[in-house]
Amino acid sequence: xxxxxxxxxxxxxxxxxxxxxxxxxxxxxxxxxxxxxxxxxxxxxxxxxxxxxxxxxxxxxxxxxxxxxxxxxxxxxxxxxxxxxxxxxxxxxxxxxxxxxxxxxxxxxxxxxxxxxxxxxxxxxxxxxxxxxxxxxxxxxxxxxxxxxxxxxxxxxxxxxxxxxxxxxxxxxxxxxxxxxxxxxxxxxxxxxxxxxxxxxxxxxxxxxxxxxxxxxxxxxxxxxxxxxxxxxxxxxxxxxxxxxxxxxxxxxxxxxxxxxxxxxxxxxxxxxxxxxxxxxxxxxxxxxxxxxxxxxxxxxxxxxxxxxx
Ligand code: MLT
Ligand code: MN
Ligand code: ZN
Numbered sequence: 001x002x003x004x005x006x007x008x009x010x011x012x013x014x015x016x017x018x019x020x021x022x023x024x025x026x027x028x029x030x031x032x033x034x035x036x037x038x039x040x041x042x043x044x045x046x047x048x049x050x051x052x053x054x055x056x057x058x059x060x061x062x063x064x065x066x067x068x069x070x071x072x073x074x075x076x077x078x079x080x081x082x083x084x085x086x087x088x089x090x091x092x093x094x095x096x097x098x099x100x101x102x103x104x105x106x107x108x109x110x111x112x113x114x115x116x117x118x119x120x121x122x123x124x125x126x127x128x129x130x131x132x133x134x135x136x137x138x139x140x141x142x143x144x145x146x147x148x149x150x151x152x153x154x155x156x157x158x159x160x161x162x163x164x165x166x167x168x169x170x171x172x173x174x175x176x177x178x179x180x181x182x183x184x185x186x187x188x189x190x191x192x193x194x195x196x197x198x199x200x201x202x203x204x205x206x207x208x209x210x211x212x213x214x215x216x217x218x219x220x221x222x223x224x225x226x227x228x229x230x231x232x233x234x235x236x237x238x239x240x241x242x243x244x245x246x247x248x249x250x251x252x253x254x255x256x257x258x259x260x261x262x263x264x265x266x267x268x269x270x271x272x273x274x275x276x277x278x279x280x281x282x283x284x285x286x287x288x289x290x291x292x293x294x295x296x297x298x299x300x301x302x303x304x305x306x307x308x309x310x
Contacts, residue, residue: 009037011093046155051083057097084108106149114185166250210263228274
């Protein structure tokens with residue numbers, strides 16, 4: 001399998017248009033220790049060739065495609081190596097990019113029924129011509145062989161599974177209790193396997209906790225790309241850029257006894273990489289103590305354009 005991190009940042013990107021935090025300031029100044037990062041998405045191919053599938057479609061998708069040679073058209077007047085898109089939730093940073101794929105290109109879109117219902121309920125997604133773009137609901141914990149809209153097998157098998165999280169911000173129902181009406185299908189992780197092999201990649205860009213069953217699922221994985229939104233739960237309030245904690249946004253922190261580094265320490269994972277990293281997270285700075293701590297614990301911090309072969 002070939003994996004390209006198209007965008008390593010969380011919603012807003014780095015730098016974020018209205019943010020003057022330390023990371024955004026340094027990124028804007030061109031500091032090599034704080035490279036810019038676009039919003040959350042990866043591309044995966046079974047063998048490095050066509051078709052590629054995108055996992056999440058970020059608002060930066062147009063730029064991400066242009067910066068990634070393997071995603072460029074290669075023949076005819078209209079062509080794309082992109083066979084389809086798999087969505088892990090309905091957050092703006094993961095679905096808004098679909099609107100930039102509206103130029104009558106055959107595609108498949110795979111997501112849970114809950115997430116597809118969100119697209120169906122928003123008329124603007126009707127710009128994806130349904131005679132070209134096929135939306136396929138996927139059940140949780142079932143294997144699906146990815147294929148292009150014209151039925152060519154991608155050589156990739158995926159399995160969606162629920163992870164602790166939160167319904168999309170714009171769908172929060174304040175009267176539905178402390179979980180804002182969240183359902184298991186609202187936030188999923190995805191296991192991606194090259195068909196016929198036992199090497200698997202887990203892509204989990206949003207996750208609020210690591211329960212035991214998730215540890216068991218990840219045990220033995222070749223690669224895990226995991227939610228790296230915040231370093232500490234109170235990071236946004238502590239930096240004076242917002243009132244929400246990581247938990248309130250549906251994201252677990254990296255550090256400390258309740259963080260993802262500790263939660264996954266004992267789990268056998270060959271390679272562990274943080275993605276969906278918020279611009280306030282000091283781990284983004286190559287010269288920070290937090291970066292050193294994460295790396296010492298065996299984690300890599302994704303950058304845009306990072307390529308991994310499995
Ligand atoms: C999140 O990851 O929590 C969301 O992308 C936040 C948002 O919708 O802005
Ligand atoms: Mn997000
Ligand atoms: Zn910032």
